[in-house]
Amino acid sequence: MLFNPLLNETDKQWKPIIKALETVVGKDGVIRRKEELLTYECDGLTSYRQRPALVVLPRTTEQVAATVKICHDYQIPWVARGAGTGLSGGALPVENCVLIVTARMQQILSIDLENQRVIVQPGIINNWVTQAVSGAGFYYAPDPSSQIICSIGGNVAENSGGVHCLKYGVTTNHVLGLKLVIPDGSIVDVGGSLPEMPGYDLTGLFVGSEGTLGIATEITLKILKTPEAICVLLADFMSLEAAGQSVTDIISSGIIPAGMEIMDNFCIRAVEDTVKTGCYPKDAEAILLVELDGLQVEVDANKQRVTQICRQNGAREITSANDLETRLKLWKGRKAAFAAAGNISPNYFVQDGVIPRTKLAEVLEKINKLGEEHGYKIANVFHAGDGNLHPLILYDNAIPGAWEEVEELGGEILKLCVNMGGSLSGEHGIGSDKNCYMPYMFNEIDLETMQWVRKVFNPDNLANPGKLFPTPRTCGEAANAKIEQFKGVELY
Known part of the structure; x- marks a missing residue:
């Protein structure tokens, strides 16, 4: 029985579906009122919104399977959603879909x-x-x-x-x-x-x-x-390039920290104004956070070497913390960076590209230049050790045309990352945000091969349709325009 999607979930054709789903998860496990569905119309990428037809809240594997089976039998598209914190529109509902939310599966x-x-x-x-x-x-x-x-x-x-x-x-x-x-x-x-x-x-x-x-x-x-010893170092620099060079030198020396993070001055000031850790000097152009862990003798030796490398690259002050409370205080600002950006700008758009860490300074300079050319401020905070950038483009969505300009700027940043030998995403995924850019990184044969895999598991394209891969339905003319931009670009 093929389902003919209708906008009104109270239509006769929806009634047997709702009844079947309520039999599986109970009446309190099916959300159908339009005002309640607004909660689920987007994930962390709030610029894209689509209200689902229904939301289902299962508690067990069997309930998920029965829900999916109903969608399969009626040929209804469905989208899985967890906490809704994704930043690429991966959990964005599609029109007339069932949204399967796993928030009650918390055992x-x-x-x-x-x-x-x-x-x-x-x-x-x-x-x-x-x-x-x-x-x-x-x-x-x-x-x-x-x-x-x-x-x-x-x-x-x-x-x-x-x-x-x-x-x-x-x-x-x-x-x-x-x-x-x-x-x-x-x-x-x-x-x-x-x-x-x-x-x-x-x-x-x-x-x-x-x-x-x-x-x-x-x-x-x-x-x-849990490692025997953990130490966090915070070094501040008067140039972003010096902080980036320290990352390269630390890795080149044979030390693999548990983590290395960089924040630029814009982000430092936003964090300190919001979280008030008192740890981040607001006049620094960049700070580098380095966490070392392992055996005590190993951490002590690496701490001395990392300190020396940062000093050689012009670090002004280096703060170290071994106890849990102080370590968490040093990390607090970094963890709150996205929230802090929300306090200094009505809206922000975060991207998620990857580059070789040896090209950090060059790429960051070009990102800031792109921001100036488009007229938008960009705050940079990122996983420096593996080159995973998270530029936050600050804008005001109340200004007509601002989102379209910011989206274009975000695309330019992604193209820059790929051109520098990197990737479209390090951890946020492709989702609805970047699927139109997949042909920039992969050729037609690559994408076709990936589609073969998808079709083995998902032949009817009911599971999260329109995500990850470029399709006319989601990309339209914009996709064609972007693909034309990508033609003839040398990747290296």
């Missing part, structure tokens, strides 16, 4: 400290995993800045990173296995409880697939033993 199903793994439902908040095991001396390494509110299911969908991804890797490096509901409603298990499983790496394929292959309903995570 820790198993903790196995001896084998260093936990099994969680997708609605578990990132930071809760560490809280559950920290008393026994363990932690979960991937730590996006939104870790106190973002969910593990969303982290899996976007392959999220965070401060510690430099040394410990992004989400895919910490997922051992998944229980999945695929788009026909079947339940399958991929991966397992061991780091390396024979056969195809379907776990790795699914992590970062942005909800286009199915929904993860149980996630087996690897947890790590």
Whole structure:
């Protein structure tokens, strides 16, 4: 039975669908009133909005599977959503879709400290995993800045990173296995409880697939033993180039910090005015945060070497912290950078490109020049160790045409990252924001090959349609214009 999408969810054709869904999750598990649906019309990329036809709130794998099966039988598109903190429009509803929200799936199903793994439902908040095991001396390494509110299911969908991804890797490096509901409603298990499983790496394929292959309903995570010693250094510089050069020199010396972050002066002042940590000198052009961990003797030696490198590159003051309270204070401003930008500008648009870290200074200079050319201020805060940039373009959406100009500027920044040998995304995903730019990084054969994979799991294109890949439905003439811009551009 093929479903004929209708705008009015009270229409006769919707009634059997609503009844079937209520049978699965209960009446309180189906949201259908228009004013309530407004809560779910966007994720963290608030410039794109679309109200879903229905929202379903399952609690178990079986309820997710039954919901997906109903959508499959009626050929209704559906979109998975976690906490809604994504920044690329990955959880943006499509017209007349069912939005499957995993926020009620918040159980820790198993903790196995001896084998260093936990099994969680997708609605578990990132930071809760560490809280559950920290008393026994363990932690979960991937730590996006939104870790106190973002969910593990969303982290899996976007392959999220965070401060510690430099040394410990992004989400895919910490997922051992998944229980999945695929788009026909079947339940399958991929991966397992061991780091390396024979056969195809379907776990790795699914992590970062942005909800286009199915929904993860149980996630087996690897947890790590808390290091013997941890030290955080904060160095301030009178030039952004000097801070970037320090990053290159630290890595070149053979030291791999747990994390390295840079904030420019604009971002420093915004953070201090908002959070008031008292740690970040407001006259500095840049600060570099370096976290070192490991054995005490290793941390002590690396601390001395990092300090020396920063001094050689012109660092004025270097603050170090070994105790937990002071370390958290040093990190507080960095974690609050996005929120701080919201306090100095009515709106901001954050991008997420990746470049080789040896080209940090050059790219940052060009980003600031692009901002000047377009007439917008840009605050830079980023994972310096792995070259994952997060430029925040500040603007006022109340000004007619501002969003279109900012979106164009964001595209120019992405093109710059790719031209410098980088990538369109490091951790925020492609979603609805960057899918039109995929032909800039990948040729037609690359994209066709990816579509083959999608069609194996999602042949009817019901799972998160219009995301990740460029399509006429989502990109229209804008896509054609952007592709024309990309032609003849040399990538290196």
